[in-house]
Amino acid sequence: MFQQQIQETRPLTTAHLAQTMALLHMTIEEIQQSIEKELSSNPALELKEERRCPTCQRLLGEHEPCPVCSRPQNISEDEPVVFISPRDDFSPRTDSYAEEYPDERDLSPTVDDLPTYVLRQIALELPAQDRPLVAYMLAHLDDDGFLTIDLVEIAMYFHVPLSKIQQLKRMIQRADPLGVCSSSPQEAMLVQLELLAETIAVPNFAYEIIQDGMAFLTKRQFNELAHQFNTSLSNIQDAVSYISDNLNPFPGRSHWGDVRDPVKISVEVFHRPDIIIGHINDDPEMPLAVEIIMPIGGTLRVNPLFRKAIKKAPTEQKETWKQDIDRASLFVKCLQQRNHTMKRLMYNLVKIQKDFILQGPKYIQPITRVQLSRVLDVHESTISRAVSNKTVQLPNKHIIPMADFFDRSLNVRTVLREIIAKETKPLSDAKLVKLLSAKGYDVARRTVAKYRAMEGILPAHLRNLPNQTS
DNA sequence: CTATGGCACGGATT
DNA sequence: AATCCGTGCCATAG
Numbered sequence: 001m002f003q004q005q006i007q008e009t010r011p012l013t014t015a016h017l018a019q020t021m022a023l024l025h026m027t028i029e030e031i032q033q034s035i036e037k038e039l040s041s042n043p044a045l046e047l048k049e050e051r052r053c054p055t056c057q058r059l060l061g062e063h064e065p066c067p068v069c070s071r072p073q074n075i076s077e078d079e080p081v082v083f084i085s086p087r088d089d090f091s092p093r094t095d096s097y098a099e100e101y102p103d104e105r106d107l108s109p110t111v112d113d114l115p116t117y118v119l120r121q122i123a124l125e126l127p128a129q130d131r132p133l134v135a136y137m138l139a140h141l142d143d144d145g146f147l148t149i150d151l152v153e154i155a156m157y158f159h160v161p162l163s164k165i166q167q168l169k170r171m172i173q174r175a176d177p178l179g180v181c182s183s184s185p186q187e188a189m190l191v192q193l194e195l196l197a198e199t200i201a202v203p204n205f206a207y208e209i210i211q212d213g214m215a216f217l218t219k220r221q222f223n224e225l226a227h228q229f230n231t232s233l234s235n236i237q238d239a240v241s242y243i244s245d246n247l248n249p250f251p252g253r254s255h256w257g258d259v260r261d262p263v264k265i266s267v268e269v270f271h272r273p274d275i276i277i278g279h280i281n282d283d284p285e286m287p288l289a290v291e292i293i294m295p296i297g298g299t300l301r302v303n304p305l306f307r308k309a310i311k312k313a314p315t316e317q318k319e320t321w322k323q324d325i326d327r328a329s330l331f332v333k334c335l336q337q338r339n340h341t342m343k344r345l346m347y348n349l350v351k352i353q354k355d356f357i358l359q360g361p362k363y364i365q366p367i368t369r370v371q372l373s374r375v376l377d378v379h380e381s382t383i384s385r386a387v388s389n390k391t392v393q394l395p396n397k398h399i400i401p402m403a404d405f406f407d408r409s410l411n412v413r414t415v416l417r418e419i420i421a422k423e424t425k426p427l428s429d430a431k432l433v434k435l436l437s438a439k440g441y442d443v444a445r446r447t448v449a450k451y452r453a454m455e456g457i458l459p460a461h462l463r464n465l466p467n468q469t470s
Numbered sequence: 471c472t473a474t475g476g477c478a479c480g481g482a483t484t
Numbered sequence: 485a486a487t488c489c490g491t492g493c494c495a496t497a498g
Contacts, residue, residue: 369483384484406483409490428473444491449474459474461498 016334023338025385028274032295038331039300044321045328046303047296050086056281059086059297068280068289078287080350081280082343085291086298115139118175133158134168137181145180145188145251177251185249186214192247205229206239210247217243237421273393275346275402277357288357288395290346292339300335302328341378345386348375353405357394361404361414369406412441413451420452426460 053066067083115138179188280286355363373380
C-alpha cells in the first residue's frame, strides 16, 4: 500500500523537491509559521474547516475515516498506526514549561537576538517609563544570558530605587529563556525551579542542592551531597537527574547555543513534540499510534471557488491569479509529500524501535540512518533532514530528540549507568569494559571513559560510595 | 604498574 | 566538504 503511494507522490519538479526537503527539515513551529505565512499571502490557499471523528472526537486530517477508530481489527499487534494529526492544541507534556507559554505570543527565537527576543515578550506588560531600564539591562547580557553588571549600578545610573530594578529583573527572568538576566547559573536555576514548581512536583532536595550544594553539584560529588543534606544517595540522584533534565544553568544558550560550551547540561524543555507516540486510548493492550503533528486545525487545499473565479477574471489579473493557484497547489503537494515521507519514516522507525519506545533506552536497536534510507528507498540525507531538530513524545510522556532513535551508544550508556549505580565498590574503566562485554556490549576502554564523562560520572578513584547505607 | 585524559584518525552524519 | 563520534596510542598522575 505504501509502495503505490510513493509512485503517486514522487516529486515532479525540482521546485517540488526543494520545497519538500525544506518542509521535511522544519520543526513544528517552523511549519506553523510557514503555513501561516502562505495562508496570509496567498488568496488561492484555504484552510478547510476541521472535521472530527464522530466517535473519538479526534481532529481528522487528510484521512477520510478516523485512522484510529476505523482501524481494521485483524491487524497484528506489531503494526503501528501512523497518521497525520492536525491539532491546534499541542497537548504539551505535563512536566514542561509549554503550558506556561501558550501560543498567544509568536515565539521565534531564531530570528531576533537575545535582548530583542526577550524584550518582545514582556514589552506589553511593561510600563513605558520602565522600558529604558529593561533595555539597559538586556543590553548588558552576555552570551550565556547572564547580567554582567551590578543591580546597584543600574539603580544609581537611573536614579531609581533598587527594589524597582529587582522587580524588573524578576520579570525578565520569567521570560522565555527562563532564568535569563540572572547573575549566576545558580540564580538562573533557582528561578527555573521556582516556576517549574508551580506546575509539577519537584523532588526533595532539588532546591537545597542548588541553593547550598552548587560546589558539589558541579563536580558531581553526589555522595558529598548526600552527606551534607543527611539523606540517601538515591534521593540525591533523583534530584540531580531532575535538575539536569529540566533546568538550564545557561539560559542564553538554550536557543542561541554556543558551541564553545563543553559542560552544558542540556535542556530541551521549551518546545512541543513534533511527533507523539502513544497507545490508542492509552490502553497498553492496544497497538501504538503515531501522530505526526500538523500545527493547524484542518487541512490545506486550493480554494475551489478561487479556481472557478479565475475563469471570469479580468485579463490583466489572470496571470497573477494563476500564479497564486500554482503556488498554492505546489505548497499543498509539498506538504503532502512531506507528510507522506514522515509517515513512512515513522512507520518503519516505530516498528524497528518498538522495544526502545516501550521499554526504555536499553532496548534500542543500533540502526543507522543509511540503513533506514535503504528500507525507505530515499536518499540518506532525506532521513537526516527529517530526523534532525525534531522531537518525539514517547508513551511515557517523555520528550526526546528524534535523533536518539539512531543513537548507537544510548543503550550502552544506560547499561553503564545501571552497573555503576549497583556497584559495591568503585569499578575501574577496564572492569566496566568486561562487565559490559559480558552483557553483550563490546566497547573500548577509552569509550567507557567517554561515556562516563557524558553521563557525568566521576572516575573510579574519585567515586566513593554512599555511606554504606545500601 | 594501573587508571585516565588528550590527541588524532577513519567512518558516519549533516 | 565539514563536522561529529568511537577508538587506538601515548603521556601523565597516583
